Amino acid sequence: MTRSILCFDIGGTSIRAALAIDGQMPGAVTRFDTPARDHAAFLDRLASLAAALPQRPDAIAISLAGVVHPKTGKLIVANIPAIHGTDLKTDLHRQIGIPVHIANDADCFALAEAVFGAGKGHDIVFGVIFGTGVGGGLVSGRRLINTAGGFAGEWGHGPVVPLMAGDTPIPHFACGCGLSGCLDTVAGAPGLERLHTHLHGKNDTARAILSDWQAGETGPARTVEVFLQLVAGPLAMAVNLTGATIVPTGGGLARNHALVAAIDEAVRPLTLSKPAHPLIVPAASGEEPGLAGAAAIGFQAFLPKER
Ligand SMILES: [Zn+2]
Structure with missing residues (x-):
């Protein structure tokens, strides 16, 4: 079954996006400015990329220069006021209707290296x-x-x-x-x-x-x-x-x-x-380890959980 994950690497000034298909590394990368202050504009921008794809992706996976509070799910990402302190996972899911995964950029880097890079x-x-x-x-x-x-x-x-x-x-x-x-x-x-x-x-x-x-x-x-x-x-x-x-x-x-x-x-x-x-x-996972790691997280979420 073909799966596709729409991946985002979110930074303070720009966001990079790419589509990953069937467990592979993400493809061509699109860049755009980060809507820094407005939460609704931020959600709309990500949703518009998902809507523009010929086929609805199975999930969204995000690499972020920040952390997700383990209890509340709220983001700690001080340099992007539009999403700092928000529950981006829930908000995006509500807007787009597909599963959303969010991980810290260093974690995405490590996973990208384990799956696609020097850690294979x-x-x-x-x-x-x-x-x-x-x-x-x-x-x-x-x-x-x-x-x-x-x-x-x-x-x-x-x-x-x-x-x-x-x-x-x-x-x-x-x-x-x-x-x-x-x-x-x-x-x-x-x-x-x-x-x-x-x-x-x-x-x-x-x-x-x-x-x-x-x-x-x-x-x-x-x-x-x-x-x-x-x-x-x-x-x-x-x-x-x-x-x-x-x-x-x-x-x-x-x-x-x-x-x-x-x-x-x-x-x-x-x-x-x-x-x-x-x-x-x-590192050996290419120029976009955030996107590659996010893709890996997105694909893994569809695998059965090991006991
Ligand atoms: Zn310190």
Whole structure:
């Protein structure tokens, strides 16, 4: 039986949409501006895409840069007032009349990697994001360890940054989550820039820091060395805790495969399993992991639940 899932990847400025058919990766992508403030306009925009398809899709699946409150079902997505605090799943279902699935973007990334990407053939896949922040999602047996929310696998928060990297003091920077000393403050792209400023008093972009590191410049090399020291311990712990046998990485910093390889080299010796093959690897689920992961969630919802 042919199934089709209309997939959305919803961000603060734009929404990407694509149709996925019969368990495959989503096809051609349509982009449009996010109706940022008006909830009714937001619902109408998504509904109009569903209505424009030649055939009604079987479900809608959404990847979102936010989380779903596990009890109330309401979204926590501060940068999109049109849907922040709303029950988008219920509202969309009411308007369009087909099942609606919503998941956190890091979770969608992890599932996309498990089903279509670098995690294929692995039972436990821990997908991590080194982007504007540090995120993650956990998949076991091609299923997300998260039926609601989006908190599982979020290894970027918690006061874990060591106060010294070698003989260099590292401050506990305040984090957006309300704590301080979270990995998120030093290990995403803004975190790398913050570390570089702390160590050298320079305001360079993450891209420049990494390209200067690869060119062999000593200042950026020190920044990356400290970055690796701070990241490696928590990531090795996360690998031990989850039992993941592969850790696909996404987000802006992970586009630099030399950095991913350096993270892999730093982490593997610190894990209990000390695998001989690369453990921290670049993502391989294509340019639209949010859409791919949403598609996988949509298709899985039609499968019989395992006991
Ligand atoms: Zn935090």
